[in-house]
Amino acid sequence: MNVDRITEKLNILADAAKYDVSCASSGSKRKNENKGLGNASNGICHSYTEDGRCVSLLKILLTNHCIFDCAYCVSRKSNDIKRAAFTVQEVVDLTINFYRRNYIEGLFLSSGIFKDADYTMERLVRIAKKLRTEHNFNGYIHLKSIPGASDELMNEAGLYADRLSVNLEMPTEAGLKLLAPDKNQADMIKPMGYLKNAIIQHTEEKKLFKKAPIFAPAGQSTQVIIGATPENDSQVLQSANYFYKNFNLKRVYYSGYVPVLADKRLPALNTSVPMVRENRLYQADWLMRFYGFHVNEIVNTQQPHLDLDIDPKLGWAIRNMQTFPIDVNKADLQMILRVPGIGLLSAQKIVSARIFGKLNWDQLKKMGVSINRAKYFITCKSNEFERRDLTGNNIKQFILAASQSKYLKNAQTQLSLF
Amino acid sequence: MTTTLLYDGTFEGLLTAVFEVYEHKLGYVKLAKADKHTKAMFEQVINVITDEVRATRVLKGLKLKLSPMGVQRLYAAHLAEMDGEENILLGYIRYAFDAGQNIEEDYGNKFVMRVSEMVRMVRREKHRMEAFVRFQKLKDETFYATVEPDFNVLPLLIRHFKSRYADQRWIIYDMKRLYGVYYDLHDTQYITLDFATSNKPSEVMAAFCEEEVIYQHLWKSYFHSVNITSRKNTKLHVRHVPKRYWKHLTEKI
Ligand code: SF4
Numbered sequence: 001m002n003v004d005r006i007t008e009k010l011n012i013l014a015d016a017a018k019y020d021v022s023c024a025s026s027g028s029k030r031k032n033e034n035k036g037l038g039n040a041s042n043g044i045c046h047s048y049t050e051d052g053r054c055v056s057l058l059k060i061l062l063t064n065h066c067i068f069d070c071a072y073c074v075s076r077k078s079n080d081i082k083r084a085a086f087t088v089q090e091v092v093d094l095t096i097n098f099y100r101r102n103y104i105e106g107l108f109l110s111s112g113i114f115k116d117a118d119y120t121m122e123r124l125v126r127i128a129k130k131l132r133t134e135h136n137f138n139g140y141i142h143l144k145s146i147p148g149a150s151d152e153l154m155n156e157a158g159l160y161a162d163r164l165s166v167n168l169e170m171p172t173e174a175g176l177k178l179l180a181p182d183k184n185q186a187d188m189i190k191p192m193g194y195l196k197n198a199i200i201q202h203t204e205e206k207k208l209f210k211k212a213p214i215f216a217p218a219g220q221s222t223q224v225i226i227g228a229t230p231e232n233d234s235q236v237l238q239s240a241n242y243f244y245k246n247f248n249l250k251r252v253y254y255s256g257y258v259p260v261l262a263d264k265r266l267p268a269l270n271t272s273v274p275m276v277r278e279n280r281l282y283q284a285d286w287l288m289r290f291y292g293f294h295v296n297e298i299v300n301t302q303q304p305h306l307d308l309d310i311d312p313k314l315g316w317a318i319r320n321m322q323t324f325p326i327d328v329n330k331a332d333l334q335m336i337l338r339v340p341g342i343g344l345l346s347a348q349k350i351v352s353a354r355i356f357g358k359l360n361w362d363q364l365k366k367m368g369v370s371i372n373r374a375k376y377f378i379t380c381k382s383n384e385f386e387r388r389d390l391t392g393n394n395i396k397q398f399i400l401a402a403s404q405s406k407y408l409k410n411a412q413t414q415l416s417l418f
Numbered sequence: 419m420t421t422t423l424l425y426d427g428t429f430e431g432l433l434t435a436v437f438e439v440y441e442h443k444l445g446y447v448k449l450a451k452a453d454k455h456t457k458a459m460f461e462q463v464i465n466v467i468t469d470e471v472r473a474t475r476v477l478k479g480l481k482l483k484l485s486p487m488g489v490q491r492l493y494a495a496h497l498a499e500m501d502g503e504e505n506i507l508l509g510y511i512r513y514a515f516d517a518g519q520n521i522e523e524d525y526g527n528k529f530v531m532r533v534s535e536m537v538r539m540v541r542r543e544k545h546r547m548e549a550f551v552r553f554q555k556l557k558d559e560t561f562y563a564t565v566e567p568d569f570n571v572l573p574l575l576i577r578h579f580k581s582r583y584a585d586q587r588w589i590i591y592d593m594k595r596l597y598g599v600y601y602d603l604h605d606t607q608y609i610t611l612d613f614a615t616s617n618k619p620s621e622v623m624a625a626f627c628e629e630e631v632i633y634q635h636l637w638k639s640y641f642h643s644v645n646i647t648s649r650k651n652t653k654l655h656v657r658h659v660p661k662r663y664w665k666h667l668t669e670k671i
Binding site for chain 1: 523526548550561586640641647667669
């Protein structure tokens with residue numbers, strides 16, 4: 001093995017892949033079969049980058065050669081950078097050896113487009129196939145589909161990969177036209193539609209025949225870049241909602257645009273990464289997926305942008321003061337979930353524990369409720385509760401004053417939720 | 419008057435102590451580890467001698483009062499070996515026996531709440547170890563890792579590593595508690611190693627296979643390449659990977 005050459009390739013091709021934010025390795029239930037290597041079940045972060053993001057997969061490009069010229073991408077054709085390409089065997093060896101040392105959960109493979117979509121996709125699929133069939137590898141594999149790849153290749157990819165993703169890149173078609181003139185949204189939506197149907201079909205077959213092959217058990221996801229084009233949060237979230245609903249997506253990832261290239265269509269190079277906005281979008285996304293919020297409750301024509309100072313749940317609560325306060329000893333779970341300062345786990349604990357007796361502030365605190373925020377919105381077994389008739393704006397000011405450092409200065413990228 | 423029960427720190431010992439409490443109808447009791455206890459004047463002390471038959475009887479009784487998960491959680495909380503916390507476990511068990519219904523979700527109760535916190539701490543440590551174990555391949559093809567977990571979680575790790583690395587021999591060694599787990603492609607067993615007590619990197623290095631250095635080097639390069647400098651957030655980084663774990667992490671050495 002030529003160590004220097006491999007190291008150089010790894011540096012170039014990991015560097016080029018890092019702007020794809022997804023590193024999730026959960027949601028698959030692939031078991032270790034016939035005493036092979038690995039399993040994909042839990043989704044472990046094996047390390048964290050110095051910017052605090054989870055490192056779970058070996059995330060690389062097969063090559064950064066590309067025939068396209070997407071403005072936001074470091075690998076675009078017109079960018080003068082070092083190019084490299086791995087061989088199929090090199091990717092297989094790296095994956096297996098990293099995996100055996102417990103560095104990673106598996107492989108996240110993507111690629112620039114060389115020659116054409118199918119030519120590129122075929123190589124990605126070949127790597128996944130080799131790992132599964134020759135190395136009995138049961139770890140996690142995420143393949144990024146190349147827009148425009150044929151249905152046959154997508155089908156084969158689904159048989160070996162745990163997750164497939166097609167990146168929408170821009171929240172709207174107009175945004176895409178502007179920055180990625182070689183791409184069109186139809187080329188991205190077609191494989192998404194194919195995958196959706198194939199996943200449903202294989203799940204049905206699996207119910208009938210135990211031996212039926214599993215197909216992309218961790219489903220499909222997508223990524224949109226935010227802050228490169230002028231879409232507002234309402235457009236971003238409405239579009240995410242559309243894809244969740246119509247293509248059964250497991251996740252939509254929001255990637256704050258990192259200015260890497262000078263281009264008059266893009267924000268200037270010294271623009272900072274919109275990390276707070278990105279975090280707020282993820283919080284809003286969680287509200288839609290786990291907390292029973294409808295997208296229109298979070299953003300709408302009157303509220304096209306998320307408030308950067310406060311999380312979207314608190315934002316919703318202070319716009320809807322007429323709903324509060326609620327009694328945590330009586331209200332149903334759906335309502336408790338809507339209280340700022342109460343997360344999924346504490347909400348469930350409250351509902352289980354109150355059967356044994358009414359709960360007071362102290363007990364709520366022990367269950368993980370953030371009293372400083374929740375106290376404006378709930379009552380419990382105590383005579384102490386917020387009696388002043390505060391407006392939503394008062395509450396926002398109080399909470400901000402009490403949590404200055406936490407919510408404003410230390411804006412985080414990996415989710416810290418409510 | 420409070421009676422102090424001295425036990426040996428094992429789970430069976432704890433269960434035997436519970437037996438004594440009910441056998442002698444003791445009201446106020448305090449549980450302490452025998453080797454950590456110094457007797458105060460006038461203190462009434464009972465030495466609990468761990469007894470498998472009695473422990474099993476208590477466990478049987480517990481299984482009628484708690485779900486299988488509940489019993490497992492109790493065991494996990496015991497593994498934490500947190501000082502003074504055995505009294506919480508004792509309180510929990512007594513509450514479980516004396517209550518008419520299953521109390522596992524009674525988070526308003528201080529014992530139930532504290533046990534759930536302890537379980538959360540042990541689980542977090544278990545997850546950390548599943549993430550932070552770094553195997554190094556030795557010349558004889560065994561994959562070797564050293565760890566220093568906050569709690570004694572090695573027994574909880576076996577299932578995960580055995581099902582994941584079914585086709586390679588491995589050792590995970592706890593440098594704090596000086597014992598390890600060895601998987602020989604069929605089964606696991608607990609082991610103690612002599613050379614591990616010195617653990618000079620130079621001695622272990624000699625046993626590495628040749629490609630080990632290469633893959634460690636590649637992993638470090640990878641780790642540096644994926645960093646996005648314009649997003650740097652050291653505080654968040656250290657919260658996810660606390661400094662005390664760094665010395666066993668290849669990418670942080
Ligand atoms: S097709 Fe992909 S790799 Fe090529 S320039 Fe566009 S985003 Fe970059």
